[in-house]
Amino acid sequence: MTPSNVNSSGAGSQRALRMKSILAKLPWFYIAAAALILIAGLIRPNLMQPYLLLLILRQAAPLGLAVLGQSICIRLLSLDLSFGGVAMVVAYLMTSGTVDLSVGPLIVLCLGFGIAVGAVNAFS
Numbered sequence: 001m002t003p004s005n006v007n008s009s010g011a012g013s014q015r016a017l018r019m020k021s022i023l024a025k026l027p028w029f030y031i032a033a034a035a036l037i038l039i040a041g042l043i044r045p046n047l048m049q050p051y052l053l054l055l056i057l058r059q060a061a062p063l064g065l066a067v068l069g070q071s072i073c074i075r076l077l078s079l080d081l082s083f084g085g086v087a088m089v090v091a092y093l094m095t096s097g098t099v100d101l102s103v104g105p106l107i108v109l110c111l112g113f114g115i116a117v118g119a120v121n122a123f124s
Contacts, residue, residue, distance in 0.1 A: 062087075086117050 023031065041048045047056075066083055073080045090110045093099055099106060 080118075080121055082117055082121055086114050089113060 046052070066087070069083065070080065090113065093110055093113070094106060099109065101109065
């Protein structure tokens with residue numbers, strides 16, 4: 001074995017150890033999400049098209065924001081179960097047409113409703 005082979009294999013194993021330590025520090029759900037995307041791509045290669053990935057991301061974004069909000073509540077040793085109800089009321093107000101307002105005031109109304117429910121939950 002030549003010295004260049006020893007050095008290259010040593011660098012490769014060092015890189016593998018570094019990668020292993022990085023993966024060991026990652027939360028398990030990151031690895032599970034990556035595995036899920038990989039399996040979906042193997043089963044249905046069309047899902048890996050940029051347009052479809054952006055569509056999936058757009059649909060998952062509201063849930064991700066809700067998870068972040070709930071995580072903050074849990075970190076503060078609290079639990080806020082009102083998100084589902086607030087999201088339902090806001091979705092109803094925005095899409096039903098029962099409130100005859102343009103988009104700007106309707107967004108302000110929905111934000112005000114969310115703030116009011118949050119304030120009641122925070123101080124009760």
